[in-house]
Amino acid sequence: MPxxxxxxxxxxxxxxxxxxLIVTAVRNTAEYYLTVGExxxxxxxxxxxxxxxxxxxxxxxIAWDPSTLTLKFAMSQPxxxxxxxxxxxxxxxxxxxxxxxxxxxxxxxxxxxxRDVIVEGLLTPAGVIEARQVLTSCPSKYxxxxxx
Amino acid sequence: xxxIGQLALALAxxxxxxxxxxxxxxxxxxxxxxxxxxxxxxxxVCAMVTVAMGALWTxxxxxxxxxxxxxxxxxxxxxxxYKVTAxxxxxxxxxxxxTWLLTVFTAIVAFQNRRRNPEIAPYALAVLAGVAxxxxxxxxxxxxxxxxxxxxxxxxxxxxxxxxNYWMAIHPPSLYTGYVxxxxxxxxxxxxxxxxRLDDSWIRSTRRWAIFSWFFLTLGNLFGARWAYEVLGWxxxxxxDPVENAAFMPWLVMTAYLHSIMIQERKDMLKVWNLALIGMxxxxxxxxTFLTRSGVISSVHxxxxxxxxxxxxxxxxxxxxxxxxxxxxxxxxxRTPAEFESYxxxxxxxxxxxxxxxxxxxxxxxxxxFPVLSEAVRGVKITVGPPFFDKVNAPLALAxxxxxGVGPLIAWRRSSLDNLRxxxxxxxxxxxxxxxxxFLAGLHQWYVLSALSLAAFVLGTVVAEFRRGVSAxxxxxxxxxxxxxxxxxxxxxxRYGGYxxxxxxxxxxxxxxxxxxxxxxVKKSVKEGGSFYIGPYELVYLGLTTRETPHLESAIAxxxxxxxxxxxAVMAPAKLFYKRPQQPATEVAIRSTPASDLYLVLAxxxxxxxxxxxxxxxxxxxxWLWAGGLIMALGTVIVMWxxxxxxxxxxxxxxxxxxxxxxAQTVPGGE
Numbered sequence: 001m002p003x004x005x006x007x008x009x010x011x012x013x014x015x016x017x018x019x020x021l022i023v024t025a026v027r028n029t030a031e032y033y034l035t036v037g038e039x040x041x042x043x044x045x046x047x048x049x050x051x052x053x054x055x056x057x058x059x060x061x062i063a064w065d066p067s068t069l070t071l072k073f074a075m076s077q078p079x080x081x082x083x084x085x086x087x088x089x090x091x092x093x094x095x096x097x098x099x100x101x102x103x104x105x106x107x108x109x110x111x112x113x114x115r116d117v118i119v120e121g122l123l124t125p126a127g128v129i130e131a132r133q134v135l136t137s138c139p140s141k142y143x144x145x146x147x148x
Numbered sequence: 149x150x151x152i153g154q155l156a157l158a159l160a161x162x163x164x165x166x167x168x169x170x171x172x173x174x175x176x177x178x179x180x181x182x183x184x185x186x187x188x189x190x191x192x193v194c195a196m197v198t199v200a201m202g203a204l205w206t207x208x209x210x211x212x213x214x215x216x217x218x219x220x221x222x223x224x225x226x227x228x229x230y231k232v233t234a235x236x237x238x239x240x241x242x243x244x245x246x247t248w249l250l251t252v253f254t255a256i257v258a259f260q261n262r263r264r265n266p267e268i269a270p271y272a273l274a275v276l277a278g279v280a281x282x283x284x285x286x287x288x289x290x291x292x293x294x295x296x297x298x299x300x301x302x303x304x305x306x307x308x309x310x311x312x313n314y315w316m317a318i319h320p321p322s323l324y325t326g327y328v329x330x331x332x333x334x335x336x337x338x339x340x341x342x343x344x345r346l347d348d349s350w351i352r353s354t355r356r357w358a359i360f361s362w363f364f365l366t367l368g369n370l371f372g373a374r375w376a377y378e379v380l381g382w383x384x385x386x387x388x389d390p391v392e393n394a395a396f397m398p399w400l401v402m403t404a405y406l407h408s409i410m411i412q413e414r415k416d417m418l419k420v421w422n423l424a425l426i427g428m429x430x431x432x433x434x435x436x437t438f439l440t441r442s443g444v445i446s447s448v449h450x451x452x453x454x455x456x457x458x459x460x461x462x463x464x465x466x467x468x469x470x471x472x473x474x475x476x477x478x479x480x481x482x483r484t485p486a487e488f489e490s491y492x493x494x495x496x497x498x499x500x501x502x503x504x505x506x507x508x509x510x511x512x513x514x515x516x517x518f519p520v521l522s523e524a525v526r527g528v529k530i531t532v533g534p535p536f537f538d539k540v541n542a543p544l545a546l547a548x549x550x551x552x553g554v555g556p557l558i559a560w561r562r563s564s565l566d567n568l569r570x571x572x573x574x575x576x577x578x579x580x581x582x583x584x585x586x587f588l589a590g591l592h593q594w595y596v597l598s599a600l601s602l603a604a605f606v607l608g609t610v611v612a613e614f615r616r617g618v619s620a621x622x623x624x625x626x627x628x629x630x631x632x633x634x635x636x637x638x639x640x641x642x643r644y645g646g647y648x649x650x651x652x653x654x655x656x657x658x659x660x661x662x663x664x665x666x667x668x669x670v671k672k673s674v675k676e677g678g679s680f681y682i683g684p685y686e687l688v689y690l691g692l693t694t695r696e697t698p699h700l701e702s703a704i705a706x707x708x709x710x711x712x713x714x715x716x717a718v719m720a721p722a723k724l725f726y727k728r729p730q731q732p733a734t735e736v737a738i739r740s741t742p743a744s745d746l747y748l749v750l751a752x753x754x755x756x757x758x759x760x761x762x763x764x765x766x767x768x769x770x771x772w773l774w775a776g777g778l779i780m781a782l783g784t785v786i787v788m789w790x791x792x793x794x795x796x797x798x799x800x801x802x803x804x805x806x807x808x809x810x811x812a813q814t815v816p817g818g819e
Contacts, residue, residue, distance in 0.1 A: 069671060
């Protein structure tokens with residue numbers, strides 16, 4: 001029995017170590033994942049934080065400077081159901097949008113007006129999202145049937 | 149054609165039901181003719197799904213746009229090669245491929261077990277048919293590959309440009325093969341639990357299937373990473389995206405399983421654990437399929453819900469509940485008197501290797517599901533990105549590498565200090581020396597230093613093992629050293645193939661560490677004739693050429709690469725513009741050498757000023773990730789290579805029922 005106990009303790013320590021790693025890593029790396037509407041609703045509280053924001057690129061707002069790799073666009077809340085699967089808006093203010101500036105990254109190939117994007121970045125007090133990364137809905141190969 | 153396919157799928161569903169009933173009743177009542185009939189039914193299901201595959205392929209090749217699937221994923225101008233691969237470019241087709249692989253594997257299992265495993269094979273076949281029924285039901289009722297359009301479009305919508313790539317052609321089939329073949333050992337495990345035949349014949353009969361699955365999971369992950377590296381144009385190969393994690397987790401658990409079944413085969417321990425592991429591995433393959441199709445997790449791969457989610461989740465839960473129920477019901481008869489004797493033993497090293505692998509899998513699982521969990525618990529969606537996975541997995545990877553050096557060499561049961569000293573002194577010294585050299589060479593990150601030390605240590609143990617084996621051979625028979633190495637591997641392919649895999653893992657690990665820590669990035673806008681530097685290279689932009697085909701337009705930049713003033717290469721990164729769907733794509737140019745990869749992206753073209761912007765990465769040693777992966781695959785082939793002695797042993801064990809009975813009796817049930 002003591003042998004079993006000794007091994008149970010060893011295995012337990014191992015499990016505890018993994019749990020500890022997970023907990024500390026979550027604490028250090030977690031980011032809020034919100035929609036544009038949710039961010040707007042809690043803008044003051046979230047200002048200065050790293051966020052992941054899901055939204056839709058507004059047509060006619062895209063400015064792309066290929067020589068400095070600066071991408072600027074406005075992003076707004078997509079209409080409900082149409083996209084952002086699984087994102088249930090908690091508190092939404094309609095018609096909200098944010099200006100996003102992403103510097104030093106190539107423009108993603110799938111980036112286009114009306115596309116759904118996820119922006120990772122910092123919400124400045126001025127209400128601009130300084131993006132570290134803009135992710136587009138890339139090989140959306142399992143897209144549902146689109147009405148044609 | 150579509151009608152034939154539709155009909156074949158419907159028939160397959162009905163026959164699959166029959167095969168379950170016939171197998172179960174045949175086995176319970178002992179009616180051999182029914183078992184034979186069930187086997188024929190399994191083959192008929194396979195034939196039907198094959199017909200459906202043929203029908204869809206024919207429609208794709210003929211560009212029959214009356215079929216919704218064909219018009220959604222191909223066009224007239226799509227190259228024939230991608231018309232073939234479009235079969236797995238979309239949801240319905242990929243599920244059909246999945247189902248087809250499953251029925252083919254089931255048919256092979258039925259053939260292999262014509263005379264073997266009379267007690268558990270019918271149940272294993274029934275379990276496999278049960279899984280097939282779920283997928284066939286999806287294909288018949290929920291996501292039908294042969295749905296027709298009322299109005300036939302003049303041209304199809306074409307395959308996503310990102311999928312028009314060589315790696316995308318071979319990555320999904322490899323991964324699916326790996327996923328699906330994991331269900332064979334799972335089915336035998338489940339059959340062992342159902343019938344109560346809990347000796348290790350289910351493991352021995354499916355060991356090669358498990359390795360086969362691991363082989364393709366490895367390749368699937370490797371090809372996926374390679375696709376990301378060549379196509380996505382961000383200079384990396386792994387982003388801890390949920391879909392990548394979904395492919396990685398079954399690999400981790402299968403790795404654990406392949407190691408811990410060795411303990412059961414040798415020591416008759418860890419029986420419950422092995423059954424649990426194979427259950428987990430199979431569950432994770434379903435989970436992976438669910439994840440990519442459900443929209444539960446927002447991934448860059450799958451933004452949109454497809455309606456399959458609830459079905460998959462239900463099926464997954466049913467499988468989990470049934471399997472765990474069976475396992476719990478049998479726990480008593482799975483107890484064995486054998487126990488761990490010492491931490492300094494091979495059993496213990498393998499146990500801890502298992503815990504680390506499952507720990508990594510759990511951390512990945514947790515991080516992947518974190519947004520869903522946090523929303524459920526706290527009402528706020530919180531995500532963890534790549535930094536989370538890096539932070540958690542980096543130390544665990546070190547532990548794993550360490551155990552990889554210790555496990556295969558340490559003695560069974562209890563290792564004496566003397567044995568430890570003899571086995572590990574030289575490799576340990578090698579590891580420390582490697583670490584010191586790296587430190588003196590200017591590397592000061594503790595992680596890099598320990599990673600390199602451990603890598604050298606493991607390589608040292610493998611070399612020492614080969615040396616011992618070769619010198620033992622040369623004592624007995626006189627042969628040259630190279631010939632001795634070949635014979636050594638041939639005679640003990642499981643063991644030395646395993647070492648080859650370990651070498652591959654170490655090389656890949658070194659490649660991953662070096663490429664994560666020392667990647668250099670330069671962004672530069674230049675005019676024609678302009679130049680800039682990265683690392684030891686000078687890059688000169690020579691100019692832009694354009695080209696047009698009916699399928700796409702491309703703008704190709706020509707960049708000459710100089711090193712120490714000498715021209716060494718001309719590279720051609722490009723921007724492509726696909727015409728349907730109208731969409732740009734990036735074609736990176738990579739110059740790969742064992743020392744480093746020069747990775748060129750044409751990031752922007754400014755039509756007004758004539759300036760182009762390049763994004764360039766210089767990534768050291770990333771070559772070794774791919775080389776290591778291929779060496780892992782090579783090692784796996786060596787392990788799988790038919791070995792006459794082993795085959796005879798399996799044959800003897802599973803053909804002689806008397807021996808089985810005896811085995812079963814020597815395992816005491818209960819305390």
